Structure formats: C-alpha cells, structure tokens
Amino acid sequence: MPHLSSRFNKTRIAPTPSGYLHVGNVLSFAVTALLARKSGAKTLLRIDDLDQPRVNKLYLQDIFDTLNFLEIPWDEGPRNLQEFEAGYSQLHRMPLYMQALNQLADERLVFACSCSRSRLDAGDECLCFDKQIALSSENTSWRLLTTNNNDIQVKGYSGNIIKTTLPEGMHNFVVRKKDGFPAYQLTSVIDDLFFGVDLVVRGEDLWPSTLAQHLLANVLGENNFADVTFYHHPLLMEAGKKISKSSGAVSIRYLRESGKKPTDIYIMIAGMLGIKDPINNWEELAGRVIMEVKL
Template sequence: MPPPVFRFAPSPNGYLHLGHAYSALLNADLARASGGKLLLRIEDIDRTRCRPAFEQAIYEDLSWLGLAWDGEVRRQSDHLALYHGAVERLSALGLIYPAFESRAEIARLVAVKETAAPWPRDPDGAPLYPGLGKQLSATKRADLIAAGVPYALRLDMTAAIALAGELSWQELGSGPDGETGSIAARPEAWGDVIIARKETPTSYHLSVVIDDALQGITEVVRGADLFWSTSVHRLLQHLLGLPAPVYRHHALLRDAEGRKLSKSTGSTGLRELRAAGVSPVDIRTMVGLGSAL
C-alpha cells in the first residue's frame, strides 16, 4: 500500500499566522508519523489579492518553522487551462449556467425577498443565489456575454445532485458539532455555487478537488471552517470522476475574543512573533502540539 500523501495549501494574500502554523505543523507531524509525504500548494487564483511578496513570505515562515516538503511546489495560477477544461466538462453535462447579477444586485434581491420571509443562507452565512440566471434563454445569455457583461458560472445544484445521487465522505477529525466517521454530504445547503468567473476560470471549490486528485492527496487535513464545504467537493469529485481522499478537519485557533484568526491580526502573525523573539519550539507550544514527533 503506497504511503499517505498530505498537503498544506495556503493562499498568498497575506502573511501566515498561528492558525496556519498549526495546520502546517499538524500535516507535517501526521505525514512523518505515517511515513507519508507532505506537499506544498500555493492557492493563488485570486490575482487581485495574491502577491509575490506574500508567497515568498510563506516559504520563509515554513522554513523557519523547520518544515520541508516533498517535490515541487504546485502553484494554481500555472494551471488555469486545466481548470477551464473541467468547467467545460461540467458544462457538457448541462450543469453550468452564467449568472450576470453583480454582488450589489444580489444583495438587493435578497433584501427584497427578506421583506416577506428570511432568505436561506449557506453554512458560512451567505445568502443562497436568488437570481434568475438559470431561467435566461441561450440567446439572451449569448447576447449578454457578447456585450461584455461580467458573469459568474454557477453550478445547477438541483441537476447536479440528481445526477450524482447521495454522497458521503470519511471524516477522521470532527465537524463543528463533533461530526465524525461517515458524513452524509449536503451540497444542497450551498445553493448554486460559483464554479468560475468571466475573469477567473476557476473557483476554490473546483481547483481544490482537481489539485488534490492530481497531486495524489490521500488525506486532507484542514480547519473545521471548511467542514461543510466538503459536501461541494464530494459532489464535484463525483461529477468529474475524481478520487475522494479522507478528511481530517481540526479545530480553529481563536483570539482572546473567540474570533477565528485572520491574516489581518498582526499579533498572531508569524513574522511579528519571530521578530519578538519567539522560537519555532515556542510556536509548537502556543498552538498546542508540544514537541515534534
């Protein structure tokens, strides 16, 4: 049986903080304990926020923590054509449609609907897509695209679920309410999620399942905030004929007010902690991992 393959996949849209350190160190510990591999992936599809300086800082912070990875670093921005091909496959199945409402227009539509009753929200708290993109004729869609109107490519969730049927994943960690073991996927909770945009031929949901499959990832270790996103990932894996890794979601590190750590929290940034004289050993203690395996 081949050794397990883990990955750490940060986005270079800010500096790493203690939460990133915990996830990276946990992946490294699990890979080492199982005789497996640890891969590094740079998830840089958001070209408006990702910066080369942040990417370089990722390498510096991980090296300072004493982490090394196997093989070459995979950068998502080098594989946009590959993601576009997956969109085309989903489109050929009749599962993709363009939606032309802006974020502001969507907010207005939700506000109107909520004058009558609460509008459903996804597990992250964002309102489900309320627009009429799915109802536009092929001619109208073509006209809007030809006119240069911005659009998002959305997954027809009802049609996708009808094609895929019931799905589940194997959870070795736990979800927000302690869910573990075999977890029934609930992709319908996300509505018609965005798969790509006019200016970016992929989304996080799409690129992450393609990359995990192509890199041979066998165990995805990540924060519990992505637990229910796995429902969408399982659906896309099934639709695209990709293997499903097992998942291990871990608790999130939080600040003194109980908020999830973010890249804007300088007090938890690895660069700031390093400058203050904190050592890599101290970091392991701070995130609750103790000494290295």
C-alpha cells in the same frame, strides 16, 4: 517519531498568498505534517495562487520563510519562490481547470450569474438560472447546478464514512469567477487529483467546501475522489472569531520580527487551544491536537 505502516500516499499543505501567514495557518500545517508522518504519507506544498489580484511576492516568500523558520517539513513541491513560479504555480495547470469547466458547460451543469457578492451576502435570492444568461456573457460567474442534491459520502481519518448532503449555503456554488478564472472549489479538486493526494487535512470551517468538492467530483465523473480521506481539525479563535490574515499581531512575520522563537510561537498556539502541557515544537503541538484520533 517512527512511521507506522503506510496508510496514505500523499497529503498537502495548501496556503494562499493573499496575506502573511498567521498562527492558525501554522496549526493546520503542523497537524498535516504529523498526520503525514504517522500514516506514512508524503507532504506536498501546494500554493493556491489563482486569486491573482491578491497575490503578492512578499506573501509568497513569507510561506517559505514561515515553514523554514518553524521547521515544518514538506517532501514535495517548491523549495523557494523561483521554483514555485517556474513549475508549481496554478497558472501552469490552467488547461486542466479549463477542461473541467468546458465539461461542465458542455453537459449543461452550470449557469451564468451576474449577482454581486454584496447582494447575495445581504440575503437576496439568486434568480439567474431562470434568466438563462449566456455563459459567454461578460462579468458573470458560473455556478454549478446542485438541484439534484444526492447524498454525499466523506471518508474520515478513522475509516468512518460520513453520509450527508450539501448545506443550503453551498447550493449552486461558484466554479468560475467573474474574471474568468476557475474558482477554489474546482481548482482544489483538480489539483488533489492531479498530484495524487489521498489525505486532506483542513480546518473545521472548510467542512462545507469538503462537501461541495465531493459533489463536484461526482458530476465530473472523478470517482477516485471518493477514496480521499479527510481530517478536519479545530480552529484557533480570537475574541470568539476565527483568526484571519488581517490579524497582523498573530502573523508569524510580526512575531518573528518581534523576537519570538519557534518554541514561543508553539507555546502561544497551545495556550490559545487551552493546552497547558509543555510544548517545544510542532510535533508536540500537533500531537496534543490529534491525540484522540484513531491511527
């Protein structure tokens, strides 16, 4: 498929090594790769591995095995586990994350929170801001103050500008976890800026994260983030729920070991999306998903 004139510099595939990759991940990878090809962007493989207790070398290796087995291309980033550990792990970028966290602390834009996730999930209100807990306290996370919830503008793939505000469920979101490691929202912003990503492709379920990351970039003074284009693709569903890494029967590793070929997997994904046209590879699958996008 020929390139159109280049519209973007770089996009990224950004899996987390917390389980074996599944068909939902593959759909996202395929859509990312095709949008990159159509718009002249390079594709970076960025593996988000800061959730260290859940990182497993088997899961890391599975990322490379899955991409290679399904012939989904990427242009930059590690080609194997050794290259990833030597130069691409997020652990190498910890100074950048800590610089951003220190900036937020110095400008008094964060507060310490001792609430447990189970308590908040149960609907309890977080009152930690009123308690003025010291940021240096042990077993506390840091939350971004989002009381001044200004309008957020997101640039869509078709060039449209979406104006909205942070959803209530994302108010005062976590930027540093209780273990002292930076949280996903912060690392994702810093990484995209560090690598020069200007096209982000992700599932519809991550729309709240897109808004949170725009707000965070704004308060950090990273105005270039507003120029990043976002495309949110539909999700694969199973029994009415989003597929997760606990769904072992749809992991690529399981399907591969069961004798499935790449074409079989792409046909399976197409069927889950209600696509009845013949599908032979990742390009045809992604093409059906994004056919309504204005290029």
